[in-house]
Amino acid sequence: MNTPHLPQPDTTAFPDLTRLIRPGDTVMWGQANAEPLTLIQALVNQRHALGRLRVFLGIGQSDLLRPEQADAIDFLAYCGSGTNRALAQAGVLDILPVHYSQFPRLIEQRMLRIDVLMLQVSPPDALGRYSLGLAREYLLPALRSARVILAEVDPSVPWTYGGPYLQASDFALMIPSSLTSVSAPASAPGPLETAIGRHVAGFIEDGATLQTGIGNIPDAVLAQLRDRRELGVHSGAIGDGIATLAQAGVITNSCKGIDVGVSVGGVLIGSDTVRRYAHLNDALELRGTDYTHSPHVLGKLDRFVAINSAIEVDLGGQVNSEVAGDRYVGGVGGILDFLRAAQSSRGGVPIIALPSTAGNRSRIVASLSGPVTVPRSDGCVIITEHGVADLRGLSLAQRVNRLIAVAAPEHREALERQARSR
Structure with missing residues (x-):
């Protein structure tokens, strides 16, 4: 940004x-x-x-x-x-x-x-x-x-x-206001984000209800959904990608079960695209956190697909979305609220999507370098540009190979050694 x-x-x-x-x-x-x-x-x-x-x-x-x-x-x-x-x-x-x-x-x-x-x-x-x-x-x-x-x-x-x-x-x-309001247009997704977006899109069926974060990866996912039908939105943030799909008729909110015909979010983050879409649009409602993140409300959504990112994932499936190195760059936020809702939703999918590396460091790691934001007991679908590791129903031993397979190739051998030593 x-x-x-x-x-x-x-x-x-x-x-x-x-x-x-x-x-x-x-x-x-x-x-x-x-x-x-x-x-x-x-x-x-x-x-x-x-x-x-x-x-x-x-x-x-x-x-x-x-x-x-x-x-x-x-x-x-x-x-x-x-x-x-x-x-x-x-x-x-x-x-x-x-x-x-x-x-x-x-x-x-x-x-x-x-x-x-x-x-x-x-x-x-x-x-x-x-x-x-x-x-x-x-x-x-x-x-x-x-x-x-x-x-x-x-x-x-x-x-x-x-x-x-x-x-x-x-x-x-x-x-x-005497200062120019700030917009946040996303940059165009590159090949890496596009590859992640294609993998994520494979889990999104017609009629699904989406929650996405903000940034290049969510926009890359949404860009892959233009051939879907009757999608819904219930999310914390709504940005340009959601606005574009809604204006194209892909998002209709006809199959959500609640708030039929209406996209629901908490905050708009994006460029003039999402501002123009939102203005006087009764097919979009912004609600309080006690509604957008409520377990009672989220529990009514079928086929709820929660798409979030993270800083790193360890070989047991624990997720850190807060700290990179010694710097606090992320947050707890709503990641666990939405992932657990997707876990319990009929036909839902809890997804963590992230690049396999940050600089020369692997983001699939043997041990987290920061706090556990999502515990391994909330096993999710982990997606990188190299593929999909669906951890749902897998034992700890089974998870190791699946996660190493979606790590960057240059880091897999080291991860295997670290896994054996542990």
Whole structure:
């Protein structure tokens, strides 16, 4: 994901936040495309006047937050993705390692206390209702519990369905956006991603309901599905690939069993393609995390195919999606919420798709170098550009050969030696 370098405008154009934000407050805002950039810049500019704060971050996409701002801000995040990596590398990012499905309860019960919620919203509709635009997910419990709600109206943000819809009176402060909203167009999949996409597509039948992450591999998978029929979507993130398939008539949501005719997601991450698709489109609804990641809801989906990525997989089938080397670059996120739902879904498939190498290192390893995000008891279908290792129903001994077969050829002999020695 490319990090945009935003211009630094005249700071006098920013609102005064000192009357609204108190020392010790925890501030939250939407992630990725849903970052309210003008409000974030105002907070950064005024951080010393505001007193020490804590901010809770999702995926970072702009370059407004920098390590030197830790002189007045404590950074907390559920992931090390995007521009959060610079904060993590500088040692100023603390991580909350919890499943995505737990966020609503943590916020509602104030175990994760959110005092100030800064929202990016669309312009109002004819009834004067402001849409939350590009994100709902964990913003909804914060909307109910925050002391102060601030809004930034961005004309490039689509008016999206799923509620809640807000009035001007709901905000302690409402300002127009004065910074260009960030888009995240994916680069075209290369041969490696295309090979992975073809293997994954072999598990997706007509009428399946999909969950995908974001990035080149999910887009490569979706690009292989243009000959499918009646697909559905229930996902945390929705991007350009989903929008393209929906506009082509491949995604109809006619076979989901719930939310028939409607794609469901939590956040839109992509380019103008997904923004145009989403605007005033009642065939797409953004919902809160307590719906998108709910075991009760997910349990109603048949043929649910969950497609996620990881940093490494060991020869027993354990998955690390958080740490690469000594750096926190991923997250727990919703990976286990969705994989377990796919495991239990009638006709479902839990998939981990990843390149076989990172630089000169194998991503199929004898032992994980980071934490166990997905335990071996949740054996999944592991896919690389070299093939498929379906671990479901296999013993530990059987898994070794299957996983070595999808490792890069130059690493297989070493993996075999390490397996024998263990």
